[in-house]
Structure formats: structure tokens, C-alpha cells
Amino acid sequence: MIPERVATVLRRLEEQDARDRIDGSPQVLRLRQIPREVGEFLHTLVLAANAQTIVEIGTSAGYSTLWLALATQQTGGRVITFEIDPAKVGLARRSFADAGLADAIDLKHVDARDGIGDVDTGSVDLTFLDAEKDVYEPLLEPIVQALRPGGLLVADNLTSHAEELAAFRELALGHPELTGLVVPIGRGELVAVKRRMDEP
Numbered sequence: 001m002i003p004e005r006v007a008t009v010l011r012r013l014e015e016q017d018a019r020d021r022i023d024g025s026p027q028v029l030r031l032r033q034i035p036r037e038v039g040e041f042l043h044t045l046v047l048a049a050n051a052q053t054i055v056e057i058g059t060s061a062g063y064s065t066l067w068l069a070l071a072t073q074q075t076g077g078r079v080i081t082f083e084i085d086p087a088k089v090g091l092a093r094r095s096f097a098d099a100g101l102a103d104a105i106d107l108k109h110v111d112a113r114d115g116i117g118d119v120d121t122g123s124v125d126l127t128f129l130d131a132e133k134d135v136y137e138p139l140l141e142p143i144v145q146a147l148r149p150g151g152l153l154v155a156d157n158l159t160s161h162a163e164e165l166a167a168f169r170e171l172a173l174g175h176p177e178l179t180g181l182v183v184p185i186g187r188g189e190l191v192a193v194k195r196r197m198d199e200p
Contacts, residue, residue, distance in 0.1 A: 005098070005099055005100050006070055009066060009095050010039075013063045016031055020032075031060050031061050038189060041189065042064060042068055043071045046068055046075060046077070047074060049126060050125075051072075051075055051152070052072070053078065054079045054124070054125060055081075055127045055146065056080070056081040057081075057127070057130065058129070058130040059081040059092045060092070061091035064130060065081050066096070070101065073101075078106060081108065082116070093107060113135060113138055116142045117142065122146070123148060124146045125147075125148060125151050126151060127147060127152070129143065130157070133165055136155065137167060140168065140171055140175070147194040148194065149196040150193060151193070152194075153190070153191070154189055155189070158187075160188060162188070176195075179192060179195060
């Protein structure tokens with residue numbers, strides 16, 4: 001059951017995102033957030049993995065962050081989320097405050113390619129990657145190093161941007177420390193788990 005305070009903010013962001021997609025808003029100003037089913041999917045993965053340390057790359061106005069943070073209310077965890085656009089940072093802070101989840105979220109106004117190095121190696125239970133597509137490949141290895149064995153990588157847009165992310169998909173699914181697949185939900189979610197040391 002989603003608390004009404006959180007549900008109200010989720011609805012507001014869903015309505016804004018829907019307007020952005022039809023009103024001619026420039027791409028840089030659009031929220032470009034995940035659909036609700038992917039939010040529910042992320043929420044479920046956090047609960048299933050009992051994830052406590054979560055890293056998100058690409059906050060936008062905080063829609064996906066809220067789904068992750070909502071799950072941490074049960075796991076006792078926290079979300080570290082990276083966003084470089086100052087306007088989106090402002091929108092996200094409002095979303096988190098309005099939803100009453102700001103205490104569960106550490107919003108970093110920094111490029112994740114610089115900031116992820118500050119995350120302890122092998123400490124992350126789940127990483128959600130939903131940013132500009134040109135950063136997917138350079139972020140793959142730092143993400144893998146940050147994940148604990150058994151930790152999850154979820155990356156968005158693998159089918160909607162199939163050609164653009166073909167090289168990333170090949171690298172991720174062929175990575176010696178990962179095993180995974182692309183799940184046909186939303187715009188295509190790559191889900192991979194970091195192998196444990198004793199796995200073949």
C-alpha cells in the first residue's frame with residue numbers, strides 16, 4: 001500500500017511526464033521518466049533483494065527515486081542518486097520533501113562518472129542506471145566494482161534505444177562478473193547480478 005502522500009507526488013510526476021511527451025517541450029526540459037510499471041518493478045527488486053545501499057544514476061524529478069526510497073522504508077536502506085541538471089535537482093528536492101522521503105535519499109548534484117568513485121567498493125546492493133546514453137559504457141565498470149557480490153544492476157532503455165545501447169548491452173551481458181538478461185518491461189530493462197566469488 002502506497003502512502004497517500006507519496007501517491008500524490010507520483011501522480012503529479014506521471015501527469016507532468018505525460019504532458020511533456022505531447023506538448024512539444026524540448027527534450028532537455030522533459031522529465032523523461034520511467035513508466036509506472038518499471039517503478040513497481042524496481043520497488044519489487046529492492047524488496048526481494050532486501051537492498052539497503054542503492055545507487056541511482058539519473059534522478060530527473062525523482063520519480064524512480066521515490067519508488068526505490070519507498071521500498072527502503074521496509075529494508076532500512078538509503079538511496080544515493082546522482083543528477084547533473086540543476087533544474088532537475090530542484091524538482092527532485094521538491095518531490096522528495098513533498099513525499100516525506102527526503103531522509104531516505106542522498107541527492108548528489110554531480111556527474112556520476114565523477115561521484116561514483118566515492119561509493120565504497122563492493123558496498124552497493126542495487127544500482128539503477130537511467131541517464132544520458134553516452135555515459136552507460138563508461139559507467140559500467142565503476143558500477144560493477146561498486147556492487148557487492150549478488151548485487152543487482154538495472155539499466156533502462158535497452159529496447160527503446162536498442163541501437164544506441166547495443167555496445168553497452170554486449171559489454172554488460174558479456175561481462176565476466178555479471179550474469180543477466182533484458183526484461184521486456186517498460187522500455188526494456190537490463191537486469192544483471194554480480195557473480196559471487198565461488199560461482200563458476
